[in-house]
Amino acid sequence: MPRPYALPLLLFLCACPESEPVDTTTRDGGPNVTTDAGTRDGGDLTNETPGDRIARLVCEREVECCPGNSSNCDILGSVLDARFTGPGIELDPTGYDACVAKIQNATCDEVVDFGGRLPFARFCDADATTRPTLDNGAACGGLFADLACRSGRCGPDDTCIDLAGDGEDCGPGECAAGLKCSLGTCRIPTAADEVCEQNSVCVDGYECFRMNPNEDARCHAITTIAVGETCGRGLECTLGPDECRCPRGQTGCGRGVCGSRSYCLP
Numbered sequence: 001m002p003r004p005y006a007l008p009l010l011l012f013l014c015a016c017p018e019s020e021p022v023d024t025t026t027r028d029g030g031p032n033v034t035t036d037a038g039t040r041d042g043g044d045l046t047n048e049t050p051g052d053r054i055a056r057l058v059c060e061r062e063v064e065c066c067p068g069n070s071s072n073c074d075i076l077g078s079v080l081d082a083r084f085t086g087p088g089i090e091l092d093p094t095g096y097d098a099c100v101a102k103i104q105n106a107t108c109d110e111v112v113d114f115g116g117r118l119p120f121a122r123f124c125d126a127d128a129t130t131r132p133t134l135d136n137g138a139a140c141g142g143l144f145a146d147l148a149c150r151s152g153r154c155g156p157d158d159t160c161i162d163l164a165g166d167g168e169d170c171g172p173g174e175c176a177a178g179l180k181c182s183l184g185t186c187r188i189p190t191a192a193d194e195v196c197e198q199n200s201v202c203v204d205g206y207e208c209f210r211m212n213p214n215e216d217a218r219c220h221a222i223t224t225i226a227v228g229e230t231c232g233r234g235l236e237c238t239l240g241p242d243e244c245r246c247p248r249g250q251t252g253c254g255r256g257v258c259g260s261r262s263y264c265l266p
Contacts, residue, residue, distance in 0.1 A: 050091055051080030057103045058118045065108035066116040079143070080120065087141060088134040088148025095128030113227050113239055115260030122240050134160045146173065190219045209233045227259030 055077035084091050102124055111118055120126065132150045134140055138160050145154035153174045155161035163176040164186045175186040180201040189203045190196040195216045196208035202219035210217045222236045231244030237258035245260060246253040
């Protein structure tokens with residue numbers, strides 16, 4: 001069964017307040033900054049969980065680079081622990097340690113590019129931090145049930161099953177190789193420069209749209225743009241497809257900018 005609520009929870013972190021200036025230079029090795037939220041065990045780092053450790057490091061980097069940030073470390077730590085140590089999921093020490101090191105070494109430029117939030121799922125190699133342990137037919141469940149199945153899919157009956165085939169129901173990441181999930185159904189992606197429809201999905205690196213109203217929609221190559229550049233059809237922010245936001249003072253605008261140097265969330 002698709003679980004669309006998992007990823008937004010991982011991406012929930014507060015942004016730099018507009019009233020505070022932000023130093024976008026590289027990290028200068030200054031003193032550690034402690035957030036108000038602390039850890040779920042009352043601040044005792046001896047018994048810190050894997051999720052709490054990542055949450056603490058993320059919050060420290062945010063506060064150090066964006067003074068006044070108030071990310072909720074408790075909520076983030078709880079969600080990450082469900083991802084790292086949920087039923088049937090094993091923590092991968094190598095991938096986890098690499099994620100820890102990347103967050104510790106994150107520059108203020110990187111933090112600000114993400115609007116003062118440091119999204120774990122996109123900033124780290126999230127898939128490398130855990131290993132699945134369950135074979136097909138095994139019971140699965142929880143917020144990150146798909147991560148527990150070696151097949152990569154926990155089915156509607158809460159057992160591990162094969163990835164979905166062409167025309168079958170799906171959630172993000174639940175389609176077999178060569179297929180993509182579009183509006184809840186696995187589909188064969190349309191090839192580059194081929195005519196496509198509204199519900200079509202294109203091969204990687206391409207997007208379905210019309211260059212002008214008098215032409216058919218086709219799978220056009222996606223152009224990567226830098227932080228601060230204007231977003232639009234066929235353009236993808238260097239930070240990822242979800243990082244186009246409206247400029248400050250233009251909430252609700254049809255097109256935004258890549259990244260957040262000119263925009264802070266309320």
